[in-house]
Amino acid sequence: MARTNNHNDHDTRNLQENLQQVVHLLSKHRLVEGFVKMQETPRYELVNSLVHKQNLAELQNLLDKLHPADIAYILEALPLKERLMIWDLVKADRDGEILLETSDSVRETLIAAMNSGELVAATGQLDADEIADLAPDLPRNVLNDLFQTLPTEEREQLRSAMSYPEDAVGALMDFDMVTIRKEVTLEVVLRYLRRLEELPDQTDQLFVVDRDERLMGVLPVNLLLVNNPDTKVSAMMSTKMVKLHPDDKAQQATHVFERYNLITAPVVDMNDKLLGRVTVNAAMDFNREKSENKALNLAGLSEEEDLFAPVWKSVKNRWVWLAINLITAFIASRVIGAFEGSIEKLVALAALMPIIAGIGGNSGNQTITMIVRAIALGQLNASKANKLFAKEIVVSAVNGIICGSAAGLFAFLIYHSISLSVVVTMAMALNLLLAALLGVLIPLTLHKLGRDPAKGSSVIITAITDSGGFFIFLGLATILLL
Amino acid sequence: MARTNNHNDHDTRNLQENLQQVVHLLSKHRLVEGFVKMQETPRYELVNSLVHKQNLAELQNLLDKLHPADIAYILEALPLKERLMIWDLVKADRDGEILLETSDSVRETLIAAMNSGELVAATGQLDADEIADLAPDLPRNVLNDLFQTLPTEEREQLRSAMSYPEDAVGALMDFDMVTIRKEVTLEVVLRYLRRLEELPDQTDQLFVVDRDERLMGVLPVNLLLVNNPDTKVSAMMSTKMVKLHPDDKAQQATHVFERYNLITAPVVDMNDKLLGRVTVNAAMDFNREKSENKALNLAGLSEEEDLFAPVWKSVKNRWVWLAINLITAFIASRVIGAFEGSIEKLVALAALMPIIAGIGGNSGNQTITMIVRAIALGQLNASKANKLFAKEIVVSAVNGIICGSAAGLFAFLIYHSISLSVVVTMAMALNLLLAALLGVLIPLTLHKLGRDPAKGSSVIITAITDSGGFFIFLGLATILLL
Numbered sequence: 001m002a003r004t005n006n007h008n009d010h011d012t013r014n015l016q017e018n019l020q021q022v023v024h025l026l027s028k029h030r031l032v033e034g035f036v037k038m039q040e041t042p043r044y045e046l047v048n049s050l051v052h053k054q055n056l057a058e059l060q061n062l063l064d065k066l067h068p069a070d071i072a073y074i075l076e077a078l079p080l081k082e083r084l085m086i087w088d089l090v091k092a093d094r095d096g097e098i099l100l101e102t103s104d105s106v107r108e109t110l111i112a113a114m115n116s117g118e119l120v121a122a123t124g125q126l127d128a129d130e131i132a133d134l135a136p137d138l139p140r141n142v143l144n145d146l147f148q149t150l151p152t153e154e155r156e157q158l159r160s161a162m163s164y165p166e167d168a169v170g171a172l173m174d175f176d177m178v179t180i181r182k183e184v185t186l187e188v189v190l191r192y193l194r195r196l197e198e199l200p201d202q203t204d205q206l207f208v209v210d211r212d213e214r215l216m217g218v219l220p221v222n223l224l225l226v227n228n229p230d231t232k233v234s235a236m237m238s239t240k241m242v243k244l245h246p247d248d249k250a251q252q253a254t255h256v257f258e259r260y261n262l263i264t265a266p267v268v269d270m271n272d273k274l275l276g277r278v279t280v281n282a283a284m285d286f287n288r289e290k291s292e293n294k295a296l297n298l299a300g301l302s303e304e305e306d307l308f309a310p311v312w313k314s315v316k317n318r319w320v321w322l323a324i325n326l327i328t329a330f331i332a333s334r335v336i337g338a339f340e341g342s343i344e345k346l347v348a349l350a351a352l353m354p355i356i357a358g359i360g361g362n363s364g365n366q367t368i369t370m371i372v373r374a375i376a377l378g379q380l381n382a383s384k385a386n387k388l389f390a391k392e393i394v395v396s397a398v399n400g401i402i403c404g405s406a407a408g409l410f411a412f413l414i415y416h417s418i419s420l421s422v423v424v425t426m427a428m429a430l431n432l433l434l435a436a437l438l439g440v441l442i443p444l445t446l447h448k449l450g451r452d453p454a455k456g457s458s459v460i461i462t463a464i465t466d467s468g469g470f471f472i473f474l475g476l477a478t479i480l481l482l
Numbered sequence: 483m484a485r486t487n488n489h490n491d492h493d494t495r496n497l498q499e500n501l502q503q504v505v506h507l508l509s510k511h512r513l514v515e516g517f518v519k520m521q522e523t524p525r526y527e528l529v530n531s532l533v534h535k536q537n538l539a540e541l542q543n544l545l546d547k548l549h550p551a552d553i554a555y556i557l558e559a560l561p562l563k564e565r566l567m568i569w570d571l572v573k574a575d576r577d578g579e580i581l582l583e584t585s586d587s588v589r590e591t592l593i594a595a596m597n598s599g600e601l602v603a604a605t606g607q608l609d610a611d612e613i614a615d616l617a618p619d620l621p622r623n624v625l626n627d628l629f630q631t632l633p634t635e636e637r638e639q640l641r642s643a644m645s646y647p648e649d650a651v652g653a654l655m656d657f658d659m660v661t662i663r664k665e666v667t668l669e670v671v672l673r674y675l676r677r678l679e680e681l682p683d684q685t686d687q688l689f690v691v692d693r694d695e696r697l698m699g700v701l702p703v704n705l706l707l708v709n710n711p712d713t714k715v716s717a718m719m720s721t722k723m724v725k726l727h728p729d730d731k732a733q734q735a736t737h738v739f740e741r742y743n744l745i746t747a748p749v750v751d752m753n754d755k756l757l758g759r760v761t762v763n764a765a766m767d768f769n770r771e772k773s774e775n776k777a778l779n780l781a782g783l784s785e786e787e788d789l790f791a792p793v794w795k796s797v798k799n800r801w802v803w804l805a806i807n808l809i810t811a812f813i814a815s816r817v818i819g820a821f822e823g824s825i826e827k828l829v830a831l832a833a834l835m836p837i838i839a840g841i842g843g844n845s846g847n848q849t850i851t852m853i854v855r856a857i858a859l860g861q862l863n864a865s866k867a868n869k870l871f872a873k874e875i876v877v878s879a880v881n882g883i884i885c886g887s888a889a890g891l892f893a894f895l896i897y898h899s900i901s902l903s904v905v906v907t908m909a910m911a912l913n914l915l916l917a918a919l920l921g922v923l924i925p926l927t928l929h930k931l932g933r934d935p936a937k938g939s940s941v942i943i944t945a946i947t948d949s950g951g952f953f954i955f956l957g958l959a960t961i962l963l964l
Contacts, residue, residue, distance in 0.1 A: 067741070067742060069741040073859075079869065193707045194707070201743065204684075204686065221704065222685055225672065225676070225681065225703065226676050226678060226679055227676075257763075258766055259549070259552070261683065261684070261761075263745055263762070279743075280745070280762050280763070280766070281740075284766055285740065287769065288740060291773040291776075295776070295851060298780065298851075299847050299851035300844065300847075305852060307852070307870060308873075314873070318845070318881065319881070322841060322881060326889065329836060329837040332837075333833045333837050333892075333896075334896075336832060336836070340833065344829045347822045347832075348822070349832075350822070350825050350832035351819040352815060354811060354814055354815060354948070355808070355812065355815050358807060358811045358814075359807055359808060359811060362782065362803065362804060362807045365781045366783055369778060369780075369783060370789070373774070373778075377555075377558070377559075387790070388789065391793060394793050395797055395800070399797060399801070402797075403808060406808055407811075410812050466840075
């Protein structure tokens with residue numbers, strides 16, 4: 001029933017000191033200079049070939065002692081050539097656990113440097129849920145070979161783990177759990193655990209199941225320690241527990257971990273049959289990746305980029321966003337084009353129009369950020385949307401009057417025309433109202449259509465406040481001034 | 483030595499069902515309609531006053547069973563009036579733990595509704611580290627009263643916890659740890675734990691200290707379960723562990739949790755004296771807050787905003803950012819103003835100039851996102867910065883040629899002038915080069931000055947690519963076309 005992560009056996013406890021030493025060595029090799037707090041280290045003369053060899057052996061020795069996550073970190077920080085040199089120094093039987101820790105883009109470069117045999121050997125030692133994490137990056141034939149070598153139970157687990165989309169609880173799930181029966185005493189449980197010799201990482205609770213593997217309750221490990229061994233499991237177990245389903249959104253599961261301060265949570269199917277568990281660390285990793293991707297997406301980078309990726313890959317990664325923005329810019333340009341006659345008559349309009357468009361975009365994005373956050377927290381519904389709507393309108397009306405007055409004053413100081421400065425003020429206020437209106441409507445609409453309101457909202461609102469701002473300002477000026 | 487979180491005693495396990503029921507009741511009261519998956523619930527007729535009273539009692543009963551985090555969630559989702567009504571229904575002895583779970587802005591509204599006596603009573607039951615979390619929001623006199631009522635040990639803990647800045651490990655630390663001596667056997671430890679009756683939440687390891695409270699090692703609780711009770715602690719304990727210092731950046735500590743999959747980590751002073759511990763849940767909460775703040779800051783919202791905050795508060799929260807942007811827009815406007823003569827002669831320039839400025843801002847922000855991320859991961863240093871520099875320049879040169887050609891083609895199709903479209907292409911390429919240059923330099927410089935490169939970089943680059951874009955385009959046009 002219980003499986004342990006043997007590959008996590010080596011001392012996972014702090015090898016920060018060793019990391020420093022590797023960094024030191026690496027700096028001798030001029031690989032990683034000034035890595036971690038090493039800015040003060042003087043540059044070393046190029047070591048002669050004998051010392052060089054000597055140090056490579058020492059380096060390998062130190063790498064062996066490093067936590068796989070630290071090795072992954074070093075690999076990610078190195079340019080390709082040096083990265084592959086370190087990768088070669090790493091013991092083959094640790095390749096799998098290190099691949100698990102690297103970012104997708106760096107993992108690609110490492111896998112590309114390995115042949116099929118090495119890949120099968122490296123990944124074969126991993127747990128089924130871990131193989132599933134690597135699977136998208138593995139060549140098809142390696143994956144087939146892997147399937148052949150796995151024992152039946154793990155093969156089933158791998159198939160199940162691979163069947164869930166990346167953002168489902170099923171994809172975060174592992175199978176390292178200890179299950180017990182409720183009829184036995186704590187004494188029996190303790191004896192059973194002792195026979196296991198080692199518990200899976202992050203075992204904070206045991207799962208109580210019936211004959212059909214249905215989850216009946218959970219028994220926190222700490223209760224085993226403080227309670228009378230003669231007590232029955234059924235008397236101690238908690239039956240009110242958070243249960244996750246493999247098809248739940250992973251994002252929601254991580255909220256559960258945050259909200260209830262959990263370490264692990266069981267995953268069950270429709271019939272309450274225990275399928276696996278999710279650990280807080282898996283949830284935390286998911287969160288980190290998610291928030292990193294969000295930051296990248298905001299800037300229009302479609303995925304994390306290996307710092308040392310070839311130029312054409314970087315261009316491709318950034319091109320979609322620039323293309324979209326080019327198109328919206330072309331549209332804005334045509335809006336201005338429609339008023340060329342007005343600009344020719346009053347060239348000050350050309351100088352003032354970017355102010356109105358720009359502030360509209362900024363204000364609209366503020367509103368969107370608020371609304372997207374409320375949607376993500378599930379704090380928004382139809383009746384409250386109306387209230388928020390009203391509030392955002394008022395807030396932007398106030399901001400519009402303040403910003404508009406500032407811009408109007410600016411226009412007056414430069415161009416000494418009261419009517420022009422009135423038009424600036426009016427256009428600014430109107431554009432900020434437009435921004436507030438759409439800042440609420442766009443994310444709510446995207447959400448209603450079942451799309452992620454965090455994606456796209458910002459591009460759309462900026463496009464509209466740009467073109468809209470130009471149109472409102474130039475239009476008003478044409479009507480009122482010319 | 484051991485203290486437990488008594489206020490977490492009540493069943494923290496899933497009360498999701500109860501939450502549903504409260505939501506159901508709330509929806510009858512027309513408080514929270516369509517809250518969680520409740521969109522399908524039909525609206526209920528207004529209940530008569532008798533039923534109304536009946537339901538309030540039932541509601542209170544259900545609230546008592548809810549996890550404090552769930553109550554906090556409900557409070558945050560409600561407009562002020564309804565929020566305070568629910569707050570009144572909550573048992574007074576749970577006020578403290580609920581305040582801990584609410585967001586800062588909502589906490590303010592709740593604290594404002596309580597008198598000093600209630601606040602002292604509510605917070606007096608919390609642990610020292612928890613009081614420290616609330617302290618910034620508590621009135622001065624309440625804090626003084628609290629100090630008086632606390633036992634000496636806790637008073638010291640509170641003083642210590644309050645002495646660290648919000649982003650230091652010391653501020654994440656709690657004091658709920660179990661310490662043991664290395665000379666004893668596991669049997670003795672087991673007997674000791676049994677006497678405690680309950681272990682603090684998230685106790686995955688015991689801390690082995692000497693007579694002077696110096697940390698000698700850690701003993702994972704799971705080892706207690708599977709090993710022979712006659713074994714000495716000294717034989718089982720791990721001496722290589724992650725040790726945090728209270729002055730460490732909290733951000734770095736959370737990286738340690740992510741990297742090594744830890745549940746708890748000890749905090750020690752310079753002399754290795756054990757001060758407290760940090761749990762993975764504290765790290766996770768810190769992460770969430772940090773990433774939420776980042777999203778808010780990106781949009782220029784200085785702090786999380788209560789969805790139902792009064793208008794003037796929202797205006798204030800958003801005003802700084804708009805003011806900064808107004809100033810940069812005024813500068814850009816003056817740059818255009820300097821070329822009014824050119825625009826008068828060739829009005830097409832006015833329509834084309836926003837394209838060059840806008841794409842420059844987008845491209846610059848992409849570069850900044852990459853660099854800020856590399857800095858945050860500690861993957862950047864002087865020698866690598868040069869490589870990245872070179873790469874970003876090449877990437878943006880390529881993007882500049884592509885975007886520039888597209889914009890040039892656009893200009894040609896509209897205005898049928900080859901020389902104009904050549905100027906557009908050149909200006910775009912130059913502005914994208916400027917964006918790449920500054921996209922690397924700005925965050926690196928901010929970082930070197932000891933400032934957070936994530937803050938401000940985006941405003942600065944957008945300001946420069948706007949003004950710079952206008953200047954480059956209009957300048958080139960003036961020289962080459964007029």
